[in-house]
Amino acid sequence: MVDENREAMVTVSESGTGTDLFAERKEVVALRIDGELRDLSTELTPGQEVEPILITSPDGLNILRHSCTHVMAQAVQDIFPDVNLGIGPFIEDGFYYDFGNIDSVTPELLKEIEKRMKRIVKEGQRFERRVISEDEARVELAQQPYKLELVTTKGGGAEGASVEVGGAELTMYDNIRRDGTRVWTDLCRGPHLPSTKLIGNGFALTKFSAAYWKGDQDNDQLQRIYGTAWASKDDLKAYQDRMAEAARRDHRKLGAELDLFSFPEELGAGLPVFHPKGGIVRRVMEDYVREAHIKSGFLYVSTPHISREDLFHTSGHLPYYADGMFPPMDDEGQKYYMKAMNCPMHNLIFKSRGRSYRELPLRLFEFGTVYRNEKSGVLQGLTRVRMITQDDSHSYCMPEQAADEINHLLNFILSLLRDFGLNEFYLELSTRDEDGKKKDKFIGTDEQWEAATEVLRKCAADAGIETVLDPGGAAFYGPKISIQARDAIGRTWQLSTIQYDFNQPERFGLHYTGPDGSHQQPIMIHAAKFGSFERFFGILVEHYAGAFPAWLAPEQVRLIPVAEAFDDYCHEIADKLRARGVRVEVDLSDDRFGKKIRNASKDKVPFTLIAGGDDKDAGAVSFRYRSGAQDNQVPVDEAVERIVQHIASHSNEDYA
Known part of the structure; x- marks a missing residue:
């Protein structure tokens, strides 16, 4: 999809740099040339097509935030000259940088670093790109072990690593004072702002934590410092106000204050218990959703929590999803897994007897509790747990019914979400990656993927809701539509998913008798309306700041x-x-x-x-x-x- 907010392309009329071309537009901080972001100082040639990048645009903000990481690292190295520099990427709404061989970060140290950053910003240091060979980089970075490792691996294994990965060159970015002296440098692919002055006063350091080099617990432990940066002080203040409001609505805090749920240590991480008041809210949610499903033609079923290992080999989840499942249990040499999904068992229900095309679409539905081996570091209250109760359905239909069934599911899901007070949405269409580099992640032929993706694309368009593309984000067995909902303070939550599956019906040998008496293979469509009850519960707590509407409130x-x-x-x-x-x-x-x-x-x-x-x-x-x-x-x-x-x-x- 074309981003309507992007600036129009500009044709270069004479030789010069981007700085020359956009001298009258101070809000332009970088360029996009042939789809690639470049520094404003890039040399241009007549006839070239370039896109100006505004500091207020998503790309511009990312460049601003990445430039802030360099300023922060320079400030830290001023305080700790022997610091070992890690990586410093931009992230959503901010940035971070990892440091080794420094004192433990404290609130007082955070203030001192921010004070030094403001001094660097005020100096108006230029960011200058410099190409460097591997041998030169090893000499120049001899005292920086983590940077040397990145030079050797071309950034491999370091999330957010700022080395030119997979390219023929390494690049350094130097910070240059107005008198021409180089005061700091870092291995980085860029691009950056033309000057630290453009960072202005719209930044702040926010928090700190421990981190491991390359995210591996076997590696060195580092100090990670986070910050946020915006195009203006007013934007920073608005963000800080949003964060304060989000903290006030934090479902973990409200869950304790309102006696809704807790996470007993005795149970283990990511395993919540719902207290009587929380149990009431959850029961009302379940009763309402169950009745809505039945009215909409779904048939309620129930399946076990564990299964023999062979079932998940048949479905294809082993080995594709093995890392997300808990280790198996052994019963006299037979391995059993706790289920991480309900679909294989629904397939067995479909397969339990002969099916006719007259029964289709057949919609099986259950509140199925599944278990996923989420890493402890990503668990977050009810929004990321290890015990997940899904309002899960699987529709089995003829291929020619698939579009109507997906439209039915979309309308049903949007109606349910509106019933619970969520009214603003956009859709995310997750497909196989377009360039085919990760085809080994996915099952099925190109023709199957193209047909399935086209059905979902048309259904998303027919829904009349903003749709964004997510290349490479599909499930291994087919493309999907995710419904993203905005809450009362404008945050976006991924909730429902609709997944088109041409894989499992084939693997399970599912068929129905067609109008001509032949055996035909159905299409299977997965749909989780809330994603999970636990997560949706947490989102509702934050959406309503704990003040549930009267029909849902535990005490009315x-x-x-x-x-x-x-x-x-x-x-x-x-x-x-x-x-x-x-x-x-x-x-x-x-x-x-x-x-x-x-x-x-x-x-x-x-x-x-x-x-x-x-x-x-x-x-x-x-x-x-x-x-x-x-x-x-x-x-x-x-x-x-x-x-x-x-x-x-x-x-x-x-x-x-």
Whole structure:
């Protein structure tokens, strides 16, 4: 797809550099020539087509952030002259650099490094590219063991390594002061900003951690320092505000505060337990989703948590997905695996008897709990766990039904996500890599991949939703569409996936009897609507900042008596609400009245009902909403009806 936000190509009319060509456009910081990003100082020839890269563009921000890594490394080497320099890539919204042979990083050291960085930025040092031979690099970097290793391996094995990988040349970037002296240098492929001055005051160092050289625990442990950088101070402030809001919404923090779930150490990493309140939310989610599936033509099934090893060889997951599965268990010489996916077992259900084309599409669905051997370093609350409960379905259809089935799934998934309050989406179409370099990662013929990809591409276009391409991101058995949803503060989460599979039906020998009586092979379409219940639960906690809509809230109503004399009256109202299916509690604690009100607010209860003398005399109750607004002396029957109707509406907005 063409990025409409990219700048128009410019034709070079006379010899010179990019700096000359865009002298009047200070926001241009680099060039794209023949699809490759280059420094603004690159020599140009007449007739060349170049694209200007703005500092505010995604590429421009990445270049800005990578330039910041060099400034940070220079500042660190000012403080620790004997530092061993690792790698320093840009990452989403920021950058990091790894250092060896320095003191443990502290908040105080972080401030000192940032102070020195500001001094370097203010100096306006130029970034200059220099080609260097391997022999010259070994001499120049003799005191830098990690850089020497990168020279030898051409960056191999170092994630984010900034060496010219796979090319014929190595390049250094020098930092040059205005008087022409070289003050710092690093092995790097670039490109960089023309000057440190363009970094301005839109950067900040954010955190630090330990890291291993090349990500290997057998290698040296290094100090990793992170930062963020933006095109302006205002953009930096906006980012910091977003991060503060994200921290306020962190589902791990809210999960503990609201008593929803926990991760007991005794169980092991990545294995959550849901407490009674969290269990209520999860049950409501499951009940709603199960009913929606059944209404939409899915057939509910259930399968075991473990299987003999042979099943996963048949499906192709062994050896392709072996690293993602827990080691097998041994039963008298027979190996059993905990399942990491449900599809092989659904295939056995399809295969259990003869099938006719009249049954298709056949949609099998279950809440299947799978287990994946995620590395401990990537586990993150509920959003990355080792126990994953999927709202997983597999549709078996004739090839000519595939497009309609994918459209059905897309519409069904988007409807479900909207029901839970997520309304902004884009689609990601993951295909086999276009240049064919990684074909060994994928099963199937070119013709099968082309046909499957074209079906998904057309369905994505028909959905009328923004679609971005992800070459090389397909599953090993077929292309897929991922639904990316934006939450209340604009963050993007990958949720649902729809995967086109021409591989497993063949491997399992699945067939149906066609209209002409012949045996034909179905197409299989995998779909996980939320991705996993655990992850979706965590996302909803953050989306709503713990203030679940009333239909989903674990406690929908809390009754607070003004004094002990009104306890029985509150119980009478609670009984009426319970009779209508409302989840309600009466606060009979010894806390003062004001604290009870604050506790209800802290617990994010949608409806707080207050009952005192005037309320009881009038057969009424007073509402206090989460917004802080109050509605006094509402007749009890009206209050009950108001609450019941709001819950029944499945509104994701607070009552107003």
